[in-house]
Amino acid sequence: MPNPKPSSHSLFSTLFLLITFSISTLVSSKSTIEPCSNADSCNAMVGYTLYTDLKVSEVAALFGIDPISLLTANNIDISYPDVENHILPSQLFVKVPITCPCVDGIRKSVSTHYKARPSDTLSSIADSIYGGLVSADQLREANSVSDPSVLDVGQNLVVPLPCTCFNNSDNGLPAIYLSYVVQPVDTLAGIAARYHTTITDLMNVNAMGSTAISPGDILAVPLSACTSNFPRYASDYGLIVPNGSYAITASHCVQCSCSAGSRNLYCTPASLAVSCSSMQCRGSNLMLGNLTMQQSSAGCNVTSCNYDGYVNGTINTMLSVSLQPRCPGAPQLPTVIPPPTTATRQSIYAPAPAPSPMESGGLHWPKSQGGIMLPPLGSFPASGPAASTAAGSVTSGCFVIKPLAASQLTVALYGLVCLCLTAGFRLL
Incomplete structure (x- = not known):
């Protein structure tokens, strides 16, 4: 006896379940949020992939920071002629230094502002221009936008960026935290290897129950750093510099470097x-x-x-x-690099590698190409929160869901509906 054709009721019941499942899958991007209760702030970083060719000064303006701080955070030579007008290539990944205060009980940066341009939408600003570091819903809430589809040209928007402090320490050692948007080919092991940390450390900091990560998740990644011991009344009190980079301070007069594996700043005339x-x-x-x-x-x-x-x-x-006990050798300074002119894909577009044992029994860490890495392009944006344990202090938190931008969700559901209806009509 031939199988009966599916009824329209069963077909659309199946379609509804598929759509429900898809929505629950697509909106599961998470990020790490650090609760706070005081008015202090710290230095932090966000990982950013350029959405188009941009001058150094334009990238800096996008985040409201000094171009010099952008260059030094990525170990780029600031003495390069006309360096602020140097054009950085599209898809280049850079680390952007930001200030991370306590706002409304959580850590987030609110010093970044963006002026809306013709054809901008909250989704395009969040997904394309800021590469998933913020969501359309977060932009809407931060700016009390009643109609997300209508933005006035020149409208000034606050861009709330994710950041964490965790006392600027990791397992009792100096650290600065990078907010990293997970890319489709990333693995937790690969991210740990790339940033010279461990899987366990990443899981603890981000309150993860497993090593599973999804594109669009935002992880707090601890970067080993050198800290200063300047007096509290100094304007650069609390200066912290990640390993393998440097910072300019004292009104551009002093350069403080942090060599790989070091914990102490070495400062010289800039x-x-x-x-x-x-x-x-x-x-x-x-x-x-x-x-x-x-x-x-x-x-x-x-x-x-x-x-x-x-x-x-x-x-x-x-x-x-x-x-x-013995005389120290000459200070080892990070080797600065010229401003990048190309965003080479090479093996960085392959899945991020896990640490591989060497013959000596140690671990092999992929080099960061002078402090600038190029991860693959992201897909869906992310944001949200987590709990964390760092530097001997326990901070409670939670995971939250960040919905997809409306345009992305609409396209995804439309494609799913078409696919299911097509399959259904073939069966009828």
Whole structure:
């Protein structure tokens, strides 16, 4: 006896279940939120992929930051001629430094503003221009937009960016946190290897119950860093610099570098230094960054001229004298790179690799190409929150769902309906 044809009732019941399942699958993007209750702030970063060719100054303006800070965060040479007008290629991935305050009980950056242009929508701003770091719903809520389909040209929009502080530490060591949008080919192991951390650490920081991640999720990734010990009254108090990069401070007069694997800043006069106060340590002939060493039977006597913060327009220096078991080698500074002219795909577009054992039993970490990585393009945006344990302190949180932009959801459902109806009519 031949199988009976499916009724229209059963067909549309199946269609409804498929749509329901698809919606529940597509809106599951999450991000890590750190609850807070005080008025302090910290330095943080977001990972951003350029949606088109942009000048350095344009990328900086997009996030409301100093172009110099964008360059130094990615270890790019700031002395390159006319560097602020250098054009960065589309699809280049950069780390963008931001300030992370406590706003409405959670950590988020609200210092970024965007002026709407013709044809802009909340979805296009969120998905394309800011690469999924924010959602259309978050933009609508932050700006009290009643009709998301209508934006006035020139309208000033607050762009709430995800960020975390966690006391600027990770397992008791200095760290700065990068908000990273998961890409379709990413794995948690690959992200851990790329940023020199561990799977366990990522899971703990992001309150993950498993290693499963989805495109559009936003992970808080701890980056090892060097911290400063400047006095609280210094304008650059709390300066923290990720491994393998540098920062410019003291009104562009001082450069503080953090070499790979180091925990201590090494500060010297910056290449941009023009009209700067004295950088000589009192009571010595040493200039900022200089040191002398003298071997003795008791060890190595080391005298160094160190930077001690920028106070009321004056560069503070401090002469340090110590006896060390052996004389230290020359400071190892990160090698700065010229501004990128191409966004090479190479193997970075392949799935992010997991750590692979070496013959010595250690781990092999993929190099970051001078601090700039190019992950693949994202698909759906993400945002939301999580709980975390970092630096010995426990902070409670939760996972939230960030809906897809209306246009994306409409297209997805429309395609699903067409597919199911086509299959259904073939059966009838």
